[in-house]
Amino acid sequence: MTRPAEHTRNLIIKAAVSLFAEKGFERTSVRDIVAKARVNQAAINYHFKGKDGLYSEVLKIAFEGLTESSEVHAEELKSLPREEALRRFVRHQLRPLLFRDETSRYIHMFAWESAHPSKVFRKFVATNTTSYLSAAVDIVRRFLPPGAHERAALCAAIGLMGQCSVFVRNRDLFTQDPFRMPIDERFVDELADLITRVAIGGLPHINGAGV
Amino acid sequence: MTRPAEHTRNLIIKAAVSLFAEKGFERTSVRDIVAKARVNQAAINYHFKGKDGLYSEVLKIAFEGLTESSEVHAEELKSLPREEALRRFVRHQLRPLLFRDETSRYIHMFAWESAHPSKVFRKFVATNTTSYLSAAVDIVRRFLPPGAHERAALCAAIGLMGQCSVFVRNRDLFTQDPFRMPIDERFVDELADLITRVAIGGLPHINGAGV
DNA sequence: GTGCAATTCAAACGGCCGTTTGAACCGGAA
DNA sequence: TTCCGGTTCAAACGGCCGTTTGAATTGCAC
Numbered sequence: 441m442t443r444p445a446e447h448t449r450n451l452i453i454k455a456a457v458s459l460f461a462e463k464g465f466e467r468t469s470v471r472d473i474v475a476k477a478r479v480n481q482a483a484i485n486y487h488f489k490g491k492d493g494l495y496s497e498v499l500k501i502a503f504e505g506l507t508e509s510s511e512v513h514a515e516e517l518k519s520l521p522r523e524e525a526l527r528r529f530v531r532h533q534l535r536p537l538l539f540r541d542e543t544s545r546y547i548h549m550f551a552w553e554s555a556h557p558s559k560v561f562r563k564f565v566a567t568n569t570t571s572y573l574s575a576a577v578d579i580v581r582r583f584l585p586p587g588a589h590e591r592a593a594l595c596a597a598i599g600l601m602g603q604c605s606v607f608v609r610n611r612d613l614f615t616q617d618p619f620r621m622p623i624d625e626r627f628v629d630e631l632a633d634l635i636t637r638v639a640i641g642g643l644p645h646i647n648g649a650g651v
Numbered sequence: 652m653t654r655p656a657e658h659t660r661n662l663i664i665k666a667a668v669s670l671f672a673e674k675g676f677e678r679t680s681v682r683d684i685v686a687k688a689r690v691n692q693a694a695i696n697y698h699f700k701g702k703d704g705l706y707s708e709v710l711k712i713a714f715e716g717l718t719e720s721s722e723v724h725a726e727e728l729k730s731l732p733r734e735e736a737l738r739r740f741v742r743h744q745l746r747p748l749l750f751r752d753e754t755s756r757y758i759h760m761f762a763w764e765s766a767h768p769s770k771v772f773r774k775f776v777a778t779n780t781t782s783y784l785s786a787a788v789d790i791v792r793r794f795l796p797p798g799a800h801e802r803a804a805l806c807a808a809i810g811l812m813g814q815c816s817v818f819v820r821n822r823d824l825f826t827q828d829p830f831r832m833p834i835d836e837r838f839v840d841e842l843a844d845l846i847t848r849v850a851i852g853g854l855p856h857i858n859g860a861g862v
Numbered sequence: 863g864t865g866c867a868a869t870t871c872a873a874a875c876g877g878c879c880g881t882t883t884g885a886a887c888c889g890g891a892a
Numbered sequence: 893t894t895c896c897g898g899t900t901c902a903a904a905c906g907g908c909c910g911t912t913t914g915a916a917t918t919g920c921a922c
Contacts, residue, residue: 445868445869448869448870464767466677466678467677469908469909469910470909470910470911471908471909471910479870480869480870480871480872481871481872481873481910481911482870482871482872482911482912482913483869483870483871484910484911485910485911485912486869486870487869490910490911491910491911554817555766555767555817555820556675556766556767556820556821557821557824562824565829566828566829571829591832592845594830595818595832595842595845596845596849598814598817598818599814599817599845599846599849601817602813602814602816602817603810603813603814605813606765606766606809606810606812606813607806607809609766609767610767610768613768613773617777618776618777618782619805621802621806630858631806633858634803634806634807634810634857634858635810637853637856637857637858638807638810638849638850638853638854638856638857639849639853640853640856641852641853641854641855641856642848642849642850642851642852642853642854643849643852643853644852645848645849645851645852646845646848646849647841647844647845647848656898656899659899659900680878680879680880681879681880681881682878682879682880690900691899691900691901691902692880692881692901692902692903693881693882693883693900693901693902694899694900694901695880695881696880696881696882697899697900698899701880701881702880702881
């Protein structure tokens with residue numbers, strides 16, 4: 441693979457990450473992507489074997505980018521007090537509310553997937569043994585009573601992620617009329633505090649017998 | 652408006668509710684609807700002035716059907732102990748996991764909207780002063796400390812709805828391979844119990860100063 | 863410079879989408 | 893029976909979608 445080819449690949453991936461994060465996979469067209477990347481229409485099929493192939497590649501990059509992120513590195517979180525670990529994790533999930541950097545885009549993409557997983561994403565999680573939910577499950581479990589079922593930890597983790605992603609996905613909606621939330625740094629801090637406090641106060645009371 | 656015309660209208664609405672609940676608004680085509688309703692392609696535009704008009708009508712029906720529902724009538728919930736009211740509300744939001752009746756379809760439709768609100772829905776909530784979140788806010792507020800900000804109640808309610816809707820939307824996904832949750836009556840009872848316990852234990856610890 | 867493979871490009875393809883068209887059909891009033 | 897507004901119908905429209913095509917261009921080995 442020569443240099444100019446990689447250049448085009450990178451242009452496409454960069455534009456795709458931006459658009460997939462902003463609108464989700466289904467609502468992003470290949471024409472949107474090639475226009476933003478300033479490349480030819482056929483380039484996506486040539487380099488990635490189609491829109492699905494591109495998204496698969498982007499998901500891989502996003503997953504690696506997030507798991508290798510220093511901010512919520514799994515090992516680092518384990519060494520922290522569980523309350524602090526949870527707070528950092530929630531704050532990290534809410535990051536796209538404030539910043540538009542690459543990490544935020546990756547999180548935003550997964551927030552779309554948590555709303556309605558695409559076929560490509562489902563195949564992706566089926567392939568990768570390490571679920572993108574693992575970090576949430578690990579943190580949640582530290583708050584559950586000893587006898588809690590593994591499935592209870594999974595459900596609680598899904599609920600925790602769901603609470604964060606609904607704000608990330610609908611950010612613009614919540615700034616508008618019926619809600620009028622001023623989404624600035626102070627607000628996000630307090631929102632993260634709210635979600636964290638509910639989890640800290642509530643998770644220990646889960647009845648571990650079933651679920 | 653004559654009889655046969657109303658007959659066609661009702662066929663369309665019934666089919667539309669079923670499909671909008673199953674797949675959401677965007678992923679449901681007018682060809683899907685007219686095929687299920689066994690009416691002509693142009694009938695939707697004739698009777699409802701287009702797909703958006705039909706959805707607007709369906710949203711109105713769903714909203715009225717839910718607010719008038721005896722199971723979570725706002726007044727009834729207020730007369731119950733707050734823990735019992737919350738448990739019933741959560742159980743109600745999870746109803747589509749078990750039953751495929753009309754009420755479940757309405758809830759499922761709003762679960763799709765909570766993932767990514769359509770233009771029609773945003774106009775709908777802007778018009779109706781009584782938000783579909785009101786019930787959740789009312790219940791959540793009973794658990795918050797006295798000084799809690801109104802916006803904190805709204806955020807907590809959004810989080811509560813988000814936890815329920817993520818399971819409703821992705822029901823089929825969670826039954827499959829990486830998760831393998833057996834979604835039967837017992838599971839839903841325990842899931843509702845989990846969500847309820849977390850809320851009961853956590854909501855009182857929200858810091859009301861901000862958010 | 864020549865040859866060849868990799869890459870880019872404009873154009874078109876087939877398919878699904880929501881909507882429109884204009885004729886056909888229907889039932890009840892005149 | 894004639895007429896006419898309300899309703900149904902098959903067909904087509906224009907638009908966006910992901911993908912394919914085949915020729916033109918590029919960059920490197922020889």
